[in-house]
Amino acid sequence: MRLSKLFKNAPTVNITGLSFDSRTVRPGNIYFCLPGLTNDGHDFIDSAIKNGAVCIVHSKELLNMAPGAIYIRVEDVNDAMNKVARIFYARPSDKMKMYGVTGTNGKSTITNIIRDIINDKTPCGYIGTIAIKYGDIELQPNLTTPDALFLQSKLADMVRCGMKACALEVSSHGLAQHRVDGISFDCAIFTNLTYDHLDFHGTMENYFEAKSLLFKNLVKEDGVSVINKDDEKYGALKDCSKARVISYAINSEADYRAINIKMSSQGTQFDLVYSGHMYPVKTNLVGNFNVYNLLAAIAALNETGYDLERIIEKCAHIAQVEGRMERIDCGQPYNVIVDFAHTPDGMEKMMQFGRSVTMPGHRLIAVFGSAGKRDVHKRKVFGELADKYCDYIIVTEDDPRDEDPKEIAEQIKSGIQDTPHVFVQDRYEAIHQAISSAQEGDTVLLLGKGDESFIYRENGRAPWVGDNVAAKECIKASLA
Ligand SMILES: CC(=O)N[C@H]1[C@@H](OP(=O)(O)OP(=O)(O)OC[C@H]2O[C@@H](n3ccc(=O)[nH]c3=O)[C@H](O)[C@@H]2O)O[C@H](CO)[C@@H](O)[C@@H]1O[C@H](C)C(=O)N[C@@H](C)C(=O)N[C@H](CCC(=O)O)C(=O)O
Numbered sequence: 001m002r003l004s005k006l007f008k009n010a011p012t013v014n015i016t017g018l019s020f021d022s023r024t025v026r027p028g029n030i031y032f033c034l035p036g037l038t039n040d041g042h043d044f045i046d047s048a049i050k051n052g053a054v055c056i057v058h059s060k061e062l063l064n065m066a067p068g069a070i071y072i073r074v075e076d077v078n079d080a081m082n083k084v085a086r087i088f089y090a091r092p093s094d095k096m097k098m099y100g101v102t103g104t105n106g107k108s109t110i111t112n113i114i115r116d117i118i119n120d121k122t123p124c125g126y127i128g129t130i131a132i133k134y135g136d137i138e139l140q141p142n143l144t145t146p147d148a149l150f151l152q153s154k155l156a157d158m159v160r161c162g163m164k165a166c167a168l169e170v171s172s173h174g175l176a177q178h179r180v181d182g183i184s185f186d187c188a189i190f191t192n193l194t195y196d197h198l199d200f201h202g203t204m205e206n207y208f209e210a211k212s213l214l215f216k217n218l219v220k221e222d223g224v225s226v227i228n229k230d231d232e233k234y235g236a237l238k239d240c241s242k243a244r245v246i247s248y249a250i251n252s253e254a255d256y257r258a259i260n261i262k263m264s265s266q267g268t269q270f271d272l273v274y275s276g277h278m279y280p281v282k283t284n285l286v287g288n289f290n291v292y293n294l295l296a297a298i299a300a301l302n303e304t305g306y307d308l309e310r311i312i313e314k315c316a317h318i319a320q321v322e323g324r325m326e327r328i329d330c331g332q333p334y335n336v337i338v339d340f341a342h343t344p345d346g347m348e349k350m351m352q353f354g355r356s357v358t359m360p361g362h363r364l365i366a367v368f369g370s371a372g373k374r375d376v377h378k379r380k381v382f383g384e385l386a387d388k389y390c391d392y393i394i395v396t397e398d399d400p401r402d403e404d405p406k407e408i409a410e411q412i413k414s415g416i417q418d419t420p421h422v423f424v425q426d427r428y429e430a431i432h433q434a435i436s437s438a439q440e441g442d443t444v445l446l447l448g449k450g451d452e453s454f455i456y457r458e459n460g461r462a463p464w465v466g467d468n469v470a471a472k473e474c475i476k477a478s479l480a
Pocket residue numbers: 020021022023033034035036037038039040041044142143144145146147171172173174200
């Protein structure tokens with residue numbers, strides 16, 4: 001594409017691609033100098049030019065300018081990059097129905113439910129923590145919400161592959177760093193705001209401010225904000241939403257409300273109250289929070305033109321979202337559940353659910369750790385929660401990064417008072433011990449890693465068999 005198509009009054013030089021990282025610049029690229037948390041992109045202009053950048057987009061005054069390169073000074077490089085990327089990739093988000101889901105917990109689940117419900121009639125892509133999926137393509141992501149350039153390029157590829165919709169997880173980091181500014185959403189969904197990511201945002205106010213950007217920036221004329229009315233941030237989000245607001249809830253009057261909820265370890269039933277009518281909903285998903293997730297997906301889809309009866313029909317057989325409330329059944333007489341819970345709220349909800357499906361008088365056994373180099377305050381709270389709900393606790397490694405797993409375990413253990421507990425550093429051995437000790441009627445919860453196939457240790461990403469695979473192997477061995 002010509003540079004003059006991307007910037008007014010720019011020369012007609014051919015542009016081969018866009019980059020904000022000097023290390024990956026290719027000949028003919030534009031290099032955007034982004035401000036970072038540790039570095040400043042302006043410091044890498046020479047290396048970008050050495051790698052072939054033909055145009056530099058910057059905001060700071062530059063003392064030296066290389067002859068031959070084109071320099072374009074803008075007020076806000078991030079903003080310019082988002083606008084340019086939209087044009088360069090031919091506005092892919094305008095060609096698909098775009099669903100953006102934000103909130104502390106539930107993003108992966110809701111985006112996958114949305115995709116699962118519509119994918120047969122409306123090919124739908126998914127971008128988030130679990131994967132990047134469209135058509136037959138499945139890629140492993142590095143981030144939940146990729147950087148703006150990668151995101152636009154993947155959306156463009158989705159359009160090329162015939163996708164008509166895309167469900168995107170929008171993290172608070174992604175919002176704070178403007179990764180989704182170039183996307184025009186049709187529907188923005190809010191799940192909940194609970195304690196997380198304060199290492200990055202500093203305060204809950206900042207964390208909320210970041211989340212609210214998705215709603216402030218939804219400017220499409222027929223766009224819709226779908227907001228959880230049981231969350232205390234409902235009012236604030238409603239007030240800042242540019243688009244019309246639709247609510248969902250269990251405990252409050254709402255546009256989409258679930259009542260008469262009946263839960264078991266096999267599935268859930270409830271009555272959906274919508275527009276003065278009651279619709280019975282049956283789903284294979286379990287747990288109270290999945291009722292919220294389903295309500296959000298149902299509301300989002302119905303408000304964007306999908307038939308309610310058909311959506312409800314589909315709810316009966318939602319594909320298992322990997323590592324989210326995944327029941328492991330190898331014929332053993334006790335429950336084993338793998339879940340990605342890694343926030344105090346997620347942990348508590350899982351432990352409450354675990355308690356509810358454990359036969360009276362039997363044991364709830366939990367295996368979990370807490371990530372290194374992330375919110376340290378969570379650790380003691382995880383211990384306190386397990387102490388409150390569980391009968392036996394096995395503390396193990398999560399993603400220690402370059403922290404000592406024993407130290408992390410000590411911090412978790414500081415929240416445990418009376419409940420019997422052990423520290424087993426090796427995660428496989430911890431799972432093995434939990435399964436070996438389980439008896440008929442017990443429940444084993446394997447929490448924190450979900451479907452992840454790696455553990456971040458001191459030396460980086462090490463392969464991990466996965467909690468679900470480890471659980472199956474250990475159960476089979478114990479039954480043999
Ligand atoms: C904390 C955080 O979000 N960091 C992101 C941030 O990095 P940074 O600000 O430190 O970048 P920097 O190193 O200061 O560099 C500034 C600029 O100079 C450029 N540079 C740097 C060095 C060089 O040699 N050449 C060069 O051009 C960089 O490409 C960048 O444009 O900007 C980078 C470029 O967009 C991101 O890749 C990086 O994400 C890192 C990898 C990350 O781990 N982010 C996580 C925390 C994250 O975003 N997580 C969320 C939430 C997940 C959840 O809900 O749990 C996610 O969406 O995944």
